[in-house]
Amino acid sequence: MTRSPKADTKGRKLSSFLCFAVYSANLAFGRAYKPILDAFGLTYTQYIAMIALSEADEQTVSALGEKLFLESNTLTPILKKLEQSGYISRTRDPADERQVRVSLTAAGRRLLDKEINASLVEATGLGDEFPIVQKSVVRLRDNLLHHTRGDAKKG
Amino acid sequence: MTRSPKADTKGRKLSSFLCFAVYSANLAFGRAYKPILDAFGLTYTQYIAMIALSEADEQTVSALGEKLFLESNTLTPILKKLEQSGYISRTRDPADERQVRVSLTAAGRRLLDKEINASLVEATGLGDEFPIVQKSVVRLRDNLLHHTRGDAKKG
DNA sequence: TCCGATTAGATCGGATACGATCTATATCCA
């Protein structure tokens, strides 16, 4: 890496800017979505958790955490709030009382399918580039995650 | 992943995935950097704040906040901690006592210039694509910010 | 079968984000 000749200082700055670009893009997403989500009493993280829940019913907290890159310490309070709001259900698995099964309720699914919708895509202003940027960011994230765990599965 | 047949649902999902990709890439940056920053007693946000501070001396909290997309409610506690750590200085501007001027100390600058370095670039694993991804994410962020404030200044 | 190890969530404390509000200082202008 650091393919630049004056690699040192320039490399550090570039790195800083990429990490900062992602950091601030994340803040920007939160702010762009907030007015829309506020109307439904959802926070940004709660909304993301519901998207993950929309992919399957009866997911465990751990399985959900793998999708979200979060653990029970973060998820448990969020899921409890979503349960209180009536958007999800939480029940202990009778077959293994250690596990909690989480699903969207009818109200939660209705919220995702109908009430919150296309306005969120437009906010990105990316047009045709949307899937390209998406792919790059996903790969960036995965590279970082592999680096973290010392896992050298590279492409 | 699990791309749905319906256009409506698909649009929502794509949007979700881009916001989620950024969200999780940000988490991934924090985790990849943590082991490195831990050694210097810095958090990820504190590190980013120091990068912004490295661009100029005697910045006000507001000016710093504009670069970081943060306000005094978030910055003040962070800057106080960095001051306690000895990496920055905070002083009221004699010409306008409302303003606080913030600068890196010698120790802070040394930390950025020498001690923390190229290892942070490698963690991204992006190689030559680094500047391209960076540019896309910056544009995404700016689009979102413009959308938030209803400002339609586009490129 | 019983006890240690493992697993799944939950709890706790520290550090962000952020809306709302507060204080102190500076400015405006009749």
Place this chain on the structure above:
DNA sequence: TGGATATAGATCGTATCCGATCTAATCGGA
């Protein structure tokens, strides 16, 4: 000049993130 207004930070409450730890349930081996 003096009170209304504006500005810059700071404080507070709520909601994430995350490391460390705890509890309860399950599993494994002698």
